[in-house]
Amino acid sequence: MxxxxxxxxxxxxxxxxxxxxxxxxxxxxxxxxxxxxxxxxxxxxxxxxxxxxxxxxxxxxxxxxxxxxxxxxxxxxxxxxxxxxxxxxxxxxxxxxxxxxxxxxxxxxxxxxxxxxxxxxxxxxxxxxxxxxxxxxxxxxxxxxxxxxxxxxxxxxxxxxxxxxxxxxxxxxxxxxxxxxxxxxxxxxxxxxxxxxxxxxxxxxxxxxxxxxxxxxxxxxxxxxxxxxxxxxxxxxxxxxxxxxxxxxxxxxxxxxxGMLSLEGRKMSKSLGNTYKLHELLEQYPVELLRYMLMKAHYRQPLDWSAAALEQARRTLDGLYTTLRDLADVPANPAGDLPEEFLAALCDDLNTPEALAVLSRLADATRKAADPQAQAEAKSALLGAGAFLGLLQVDPEAWFRGATTSFAPQALQVAFSLVGAELRELEGDELINGLVEERQQAKLRKDFKKADELRAALANLGIVVEDTPQGPRWKRASAAPVAA
The missing domain is CATH 3.40.50.620 (HUPs)
Structure with a gap:
């Protein structure tokens, strides 16, 4: 090509x-x-x-x-x-x-x-x-x-x-x-x-x-x-x-x-004091979110860094990972040939916006595939193209759960007020799993007030709970509250 x-x-x-x-x-x-x-x-x-x-x-x-x-x-x-x-x-x-x-x-x-x-x-x-x-x-x-x-x-x-x-x-x-x-x-x-x-x-x-x-x-x-x-x-x-x-x-x-980056529409520069240090962003956000942000505009064009743009990029990646999570049982071989339309986009002056659009089309093709072989081929193409861009490299469940290890103290106090002492000793994912299970038990007891309170407490911790036929599952909110 x-x-x-x-x-x-x-x-x-x-x-x-x-x-x-x-x-x-x-x-x-x-x-x-x-x-x-x-x-x-x-x-x-x-x-x-x-x-x-x-x-x-x-x-x-x-x-x-x-x-x-x-x-x-x-x-x-x-x-x-x-x-x-x-x-x-x-x-x-x-x-x-x-x-x-x-x-x-x-x-x-x-x-x-x-x-x-x-x-x-x-x-x-x-x-x-x-x-x-x-x-x-x-x-x-x-x-x-x-x-x-x-x-x-x-x-x-x-x-x-x-x-x-x-x-x-x-x-x-x-x-x-x-x-x-x-x-x-x-x-x-x-x-x-x-x-x-x-x-x-x-x-x-x-x-x-x-x-x-x-x-x-x-x-x-x-x-x-x-x-x-x-x-x-x-x-x-x-x-x-x-x-x-x-x-x-x-x-x-x-x-x-x-092209250069701007911040909320303003020039980003050390002299203006409005720069984000990369090592700090790497601690706050998933690596793939940062990579997606840096590739979402054509490299020759300016790129505006904003909370809204981060939110949109997170939703896009969430959508791709939702496809991979829902089709986790479909076998895939990401080491195969890259899709021709994906390579064509990159060979066209490194057109990363079009390459990212191809990822979305591949995710749609994976969902709509009529038979298992076609589904496996589409998923393989999605994972292979994603890997080339440095995306879709983590387990979908890990993507949605993220690295939530600390929470705002006030939000923790609200959550702890709703549960027993044994949960208050837990941290990170173990704490979230415990709160989600506590909510599920409240629903089974038909204590819907307690269940709603626990859902709200989890939301304050930056966690979204989804009720599915297979049971509850949770993910990090796109714009989770930061630890205070």
Whole structure:
């Protein structure tokens, strides 16, 4: 099946034709490890991680690199504020990032280069740029000469004036041009630094990715991806550096950029203080709900994060899991071929909204199948497609029950007032099971007032009880009260 991707460089959707079909290369800009990542940071790793899965299915080999930026002024500031060595900050948050990605179901890259492990390559690239007349040294700095690269601005489509304004460039007397950007800068004794031809210093942010990409993927790569906030100046500068360092050869053949997240219609950013840290969300919500949220809009479009959107996503997943629970006895083989319409959606510029719509259609087909074989085939297709997206991976009963281990104290007091002392010693699922059974016994005694009181008490705990011909069963409410 033919893969088509939107190329930011040409601003159109194109057939993806790798330079070497036997070795496809992709580089995704990773985190600067000075704090926890927020949910907006996670979007590119989920969607481009999904692209990596698709590429591995379509081609014999993919080399996927996702870097760690572990030398940066934000890191220096965080270390100084905490009063700890810089390595303490970078080691901690790099480990936290990996742990969060693993919990979120994001596949690890093939290569995870660290900027500090590539200082020799960075220095060598800067030396080539200076030798070629594309960079210059000044007052302990090395700077890229923007005027030496005629295509500067082509990727972002910005004029020179727009680029100067957008880059918030430092006005410095040692610059030939205000738009010239730093490749190397001097370090004071209290800051990390390495010896170089221009004195003790550290690399600029942009040169790090160019050097790491070259070291692990080669001079020309197939795909370079990241958030559209990186389009300028970071990716624009990468193009300039890499193209000039490689004698004019193309740096990246396809550029992919994901849209940003907003929160209840407002821009989400650390500066506004309205970001949700990923590790906190992973403690509050099911992993699959977070993944669904990050895939429900097309990756190139903005995505609004809201309580209403979470509620809608939860209801959708509840519907899919209801199908799986009701048809638990139907055998399935999710390891079979993926449905053609599902793959077609993903091959159409990673159209995850359509891929999720296919899941709903497969669930309907599973319910409506006329015979056991057709039902088994439809369920297999549903589970296989879900697994590819990182969804429908838990037991349906576990999905509905969730990880309810703590409840609001006031809600607990109400529930405990209705039951005997033996139930008050229970916690989590055991407590819920006990309350549900107590309600069932009240119904059998025709004590409907007590049964209604217990149902209300369970609702206050965030639990919905469903009466079925097979007996009562319970699930977590879509928007359960949080523990106080």
């Amino acid at each position: 033919k893969l088509r991707l939107h190329n930011s460089l040409t601003r159109r959707v194109e057939d993806f034709v790798p330079l070497d079909p036997q070795r496809v290369t992709m580089y995704v800009c990773g985190p600067t490890v000075y704090n926890y990542v927020h949910i907006g940071n996670a979007r590119p790793y989920v969607v481009f991680g999904l692209l990596a899965r698709l590429l591995r299915r379509l081609y014999p080999k993919l080399v996927y690199a996702r870097n760690i930026t572990d030398v940066d002024d934000k890191i220096n500031t965080a270390a100084a504020a905490a009063g700890v060595p810089i390595a303490t900050i970078t080691d901690r948050y790099a480990a936290d990032f990996r742990a969060d990605m693993a919990k979120l179901g994001v596949d690890a890259p093939d290569v995870e280069p660290h900027a500090t492990a590539h200082i020799p390559q960075i220095i060598a690239m800067i030396e080539r740029l200076i030798a070629g007349g594309h960079a210059y040294a000044a007052e302990g700095h090395a700077l890229f000469d923007v005027a030496s690269f005629a295509d500067y601005g082509k990727l972002s489509g910005r004029s020179t004036d727009e680029m100067i304004a957008g880059a918030r460039v430092e006005v410095a007397p040692y610059k030939k041009n205000p738009a010239d950007f730093v490749l190397w800068k001097p370090s004071t004794p209290d800051l990390p630094g390495w010896d170089s031809p221009w004195g003790r210093g550290r690399p600029g942010w942009h040169i790090e990715c160019s050097a790491m990409s070259e070291a692990h993927l080669g001079e020309t790569i197939d795909i370079h991806a990241g958030g559209n906030d990186l389009l300028f100046p970071h990716h624009e500068n990468e193009v300039a550096q890499s193209t000039c360092a490689h004698s004019g050869r193309i740096f990246a053949r396809y550029w992919l950029h994901n």
